[in-house]
Amino acid sequence: MKKFLFIAALLMMSVAAFSQAKKPTLMVMPSDAWCYQNGYMKSIPDGTGSEKQIPDYEEALRTSMDLKLAIAKINDLMAERGFPLKDLEQQLKLIQQQTAEQNLVTSKSGNEMAESPIDNLLRVAKADIIIELTWDVKEQGPKRTLSYILEGKDSYTGKSIGGSNGTSSPSFSADLTVLLEEAVVAHIDNFNSRLQAYFDDLFANGREVSLEIRIFADNAAGIDLESEVGTDAEELGEVIDGWMATNTVEGRFSKLGSSENYAAYEQVRIPLYKSNGVAMDTEAFARQLRNFLRKEPYNIPCKVLNRGLGKCIIVLGEK
Amino acid sequence: MKRNILLFTLALVLAIPAFAGAKKKAEKDTEHFRYEIECAGNGTQGTYLVKVWSYSRRANIAAEQCKKNAVHGVIFKGYTGGNGCVAQRPLANHAGVEMEYEEYFRQFFSDSGEYYKYVSLTGAAQEVVKVGKEYKVGVIVSVQKDELRKALEQAGVIRGLGSGF
Numbered sequence: 001m002k003k004f005l006f007i008a009a010l011l012m013m014s015v016a017a018f019s020q021a022k023k024p025t026l027m028v029m030p031s032d033a034w035c036y037q038n039g040y041m042k043s044i045p046d047g048t049g050s051e052k053q054i055p056d057y058e059e060a061l062r063t064s065m066d067l068k069l070a071i072a073k074i075n076d077l078m079a080e081r082g083f084p085l086k087d088l089e090q091q092l093k094l095i096q097q098q099t100a101e102q103n104l105v106t107s108k109s110g111n112e113m114a115e116s117p118i119d120n121l122l123r124v125a126k127a128d129i130i131i132e133l134t135w136d137v138k139e140q141g142p143k144r145t146l147s148y149i150l151e152g153k154d155s156y157t158g159k160s161i162g163g164s165n166g167t168s169s170p171s172f173s174a175d176l177t178v179l180l181e182e183a184v185v186a187h188i189d190n191f192n193s194r195l196q197a198y199f200d201d202l203f204a205n206g207r208e209v210s211l212e213i214r215i216f217a218d219n220a221a222g223i224d225l226e227s228e229v230g231t232d233a234e235e236l237g238e239v240i241d242g243w244m245a246t247n248t249v250e251g252r253f254s255k256l257g258s259s260e261n262y263a264a265y266e267q268v269r270i271p272l273y274k275s276n277g278v279a280m281d282t283e284a285f286a287r288q289l290r291n292f293l294r295k296e297p298y299n300i301p302c303k304v305l306n307r308g309l310g311k312c313i314i315v316l317g318e319k
Numbered sequence: 320m321k322r323n324i325l326l327f328t329l330a331l332v333l334a335i336p337a338f339a340g341a342k343k344k345a346e347k348d349t350e351h352f353r354y355e356i357e358c359a360g361n362g363t364q365g366t367y368l369v370k371v372w373s374y375s376r377r378a379n380i381a382a383e384q385c386k387k388n389a390v391h392g393v394i395f396k397g398y399t400g401g402n403g404c405v406a407q408r409p410l411a412n413h414a415g416v417e418m419e420y421e422e423y424f425r426q427f428f429s430d431s432g433e434y435y436k437y438v439s440l441t442g443a444a445q446e447v448v449k450v451g452k453e454y455k456v457g458v459i460v461s462v463q464k465d466e467l468r469k470a471l472e473q474a475g476v477i478r479g480l481g482s483g484f
Contacts, residue, residue, distance in 0.1 A: 182361055190406070
């Protein structure tokens with residue numbers, strides 16, 4: 001009897017441990033505007049024969065002490081609030097190291113590690129919430145004022161979580177480092193209240209994610225989103241809409257666009273926990289849809305592609 | 320000798336209600352939390368620098384109540400900014416917190432309450448203005464908002480940023 005009670009207690013404890021919702025990751029990055037203003041941009045080929053400009057974070061972190069200080073200060077203050085951030089510089093170093101290792105590792109028979117173009121594309125510094133930092137110093141004679149913007153963005157829905165901004169009082173003596181540190185300290189609480197409101201909404205109305213449905217061209221199953229499937233001969237797109245309405249929190253989602261090959265769902269509110277109490281993320285939600293579609297009466301093979309905590313793509317027709 | 324003892328006892332008996340009355344009045348003023356709070360500058364890390372105006376018939380009582388009112392203001396009111404001073408939201412996440420945890424806050428703001436740990440005078444001169452029959456006293460104080468927030472989070476009064484994850 002005692003043994004049974006002990007096992008039951010252990011099981012309850014493990015369920016409680018798993019029941020914690022997944023903590024979003026946060027990372028501070030300089031905004032594109034700041035990178036452009038301060039000359040930290042680089043050109044890369046855009047695949048169409050021309051070039052495009054993207055922020056050069058490595059160069060910015062290597063040469064701008066002010067940026068490093070501002071990021072370090074925000075990291076410090078957020079850790080104080082029990083929410084340590086991902087460090088951009090460390091993430092960039094990690095990616096470089098992974099790429100170097102990837103190029104060196106071979107099997108005994110000389111085969112390289114498998115990597116698809118999409119794997120390569122996904123290997124970038126990312127977090128679920130990006131905190132964009134911008135500042136600008138204006139000088140009027142001996143006086144300096146600092147304008148400062150801190151804005152949180154949900155990486156996957158692209159929505160702004162809110163932010164904090166302001167302009168310091170004119171200073172004759174303080175250098176940029178001091179002004180910047182003062183601005184971070186003064187604005188971080190307002191930013192955190194926005195973040196708290198975002199998390200409160202998440203707990204009340206579910207996590208907001210995006211989901212895309214795609215079709216493999218000329219797939220073996222011979223289906224697209226207009227194919228009539230199941231016993232009621234409903235169109236596949238309608239079947240998916242029905243499943244979404246049943247399985248989202250209070251049926252909340254919006255369909256951004258659709259065709260026979262594509263459907264995009266945004267503002268999809270998924271529950272934070274599965275029916276067994278385990279934390280739910282977008283991939284788990286997408287897998288539930290995949291399981292629904294590959295069972296009777298639909299029997300549609302599907303592939304789930306995870307794009308992080310907030311976005312998944314389900315490709316129908318093949319594995 | 321007997322007469323002296325009698326007079327002393329009588330004076331004591333008369334004085335106690337007078338002190339109690341003043342204290343009661345101060346408590347009454349405090350219980351209503353009649354004050355104004357404004358930003359007095361950007362505080363150092365972990366603190367808010369605020370100017371609090373409190374009202375009382377006695378200037379010294381109003382000055383003392385400013386500390387209590389400052390902590391109350393940081394928790395429930397927040398304050399506006401301007402002129403390089405950054406506005407701050409209240410620490411309480413929603414409006415009903417004060418009613419919901421009434422007993423906790425009654426103890427917290429009592430004279431021997433915990434509020435005292437999170438506030439200190441800055442040494443700036445206090446301003447006293449006579450308004451009708453009472454005094455309006457303005458004092459600049461520093462509130463240890465990070466420590467205050469941690470205490471409220473530990474007491475379960477407000478949610479921490481990472482709670483629930």
